[in-house]
Amino acid sequence: MLLAIDCGNTNTLFAIHDGRDWIAQWRAATHTGRTADEYAVWLGQLMALTGLRFSDLTDCIISSVVPQSVFNLRNLARRYVKQEPMVIGDANVNIGIEVRIDRPSEAGADRLVNALGCHVKYPGALIIVDSGTATTFDIVSSDGAFEGGIIAPGINLSMMALHEAAAQLPRIAIQRPEKVIGRSTVQAMQSGVFWGYINLIDGLVNQVKDEYGAPMTVIATGGIASLFEGASKEIEHFDPDVTIRGLYEIWKRNKG
Known part of the structure; x- marks a missing residue:
C-alpha cells in the first residue's frame, strides 16, 4: 500500500492507496515543529480505526510546499513505513510534466502535481482552480504541459486581513x-468575502479563456473548493482528489 502525503501551508493530507483505490484519507494542521514520532502517534491511531497498520504500508510519496516539514515527514517514512520516501522536488524524481514558463524552477511542486492529476483524468486544455491558503489558477495544455497561471490571496487570508486590520x-x-x-x-x-471570491474566480477564468483562445475545462480542488459548488458559473468539476491522483501517477511512473 502507498502512503501519499501532501503538505500544504495550512493542512497536511495523508492518504492510503491499496493498488486499486484510495481507501483512507486524513488531514492534520500543518505545524513545522511536529516530529516524525508525533505524526506516527496521530496517524497510527487513525489507521487503527480502519483496521490498518504501518506494516501494511510498502511505499511513501511526499509533496510539500513547506520545506521545514520535509525532514520530519521523511523520518516518518523511514522509521514507520521502513522505506525511503519519494519526495517531489528531489533530483531523482521525475514528475513527467513539461513546464512552459519563463523560469521553470519557480513552478511549485504542488501545482505540477495538480497539473498531472487533472491531465490524466480530463481531456483537452484545463484551468485548475486550487482554493487553499492561496487561490491558484493553473493552466494545463491539451498535451499535459504546465503553462503558467495566477496566484491570488486565499479566502481565509482575506478574512483574516479584514479582522486584523479593521x-x-x-x-x-x-x-x-x-x-x-x-x-x-x-x-x-x-x-x-464569498461573492467577492466567486466573482474573482469567474472573472479570472473568463479572462484566461479569452486570452488562451481555445476551449478549456475548469476544475476546482482544494480544501475550500466545495464552498463554491453551485455558486460559480465557470467551474465545471469539483474534484478533491486532484493532488493525490497526481502523486499516485508520479509514483507509478517512477516505479516503472
Whole structure:
C-alpha cells in the first residue's frame, strides 16, 4: 500500500492507496515543529480505526510546499513505513510534466502535481482552480504541459486581513449568504468575502479563456473548493482528489 502525503501551508493530507483505490484519507494542521514520532502517534491511531497498520504500508510519496516539514515527514517514512520516501522536488524524481514558463524552477511542486492529476483524468486544455491558503489558477495544455497561471490571496487570508486590520470588524465564518446586500456587519462581510471570491474566480477564468483562445475545462480542488459548488458559473468539476491522483501517477511512473 502507498502512503501519499501532501503538505500544504495550512493542512497536511495523508492518504492510503491499496493498488486499486484510495481507501483512507486524513488531514492534520500543518505545524513545522511536529516530529516524525508525533505524526506516527496521530496517524497510527487513525489507521487503527480502519483496521490498518504501518506494516501494511510498502511505499511513501511526499509533496510539500513547506520545506521545514520535509525532514520530519521523511523520518516518518523511514522509521514507520521502513522505506525511503519519494519526495517531489528531489533530483531523482521525475514528475513527467513539461513546464512552459519563463523560469521553470519557480513552478511549485504542488501545482505540477495538480497539473498531472487533472491531465490524466480530463481531456483537452484545463484551468485548475486550487482554493487553499492561496487561490491558484493553473493552466494545463491539451498535451499535459504546465503553462503558467495566477496566484491570488486565499479566502481565509482575506478574512483574516479584514479582522486584523479593521478594529471594529469581527472574525467571521465562511458561508454563502442568502443575499448580496448585507443588513448587518457580519452579513456584509460574508457577502464581500464569498461573492467577492466567486466573482474573482469567474472573472479570472473568463479572462484566461479569452486570452488562451481555445476551449478549456475548469476544475476546482482544494480544501475550500466545495464552498463554491453551485455558486460559480465557470467551474465545471469539483474534484478533491486532484493532488493525490497526481502523486499516485508520479509514483507509478517512477516505479516503472
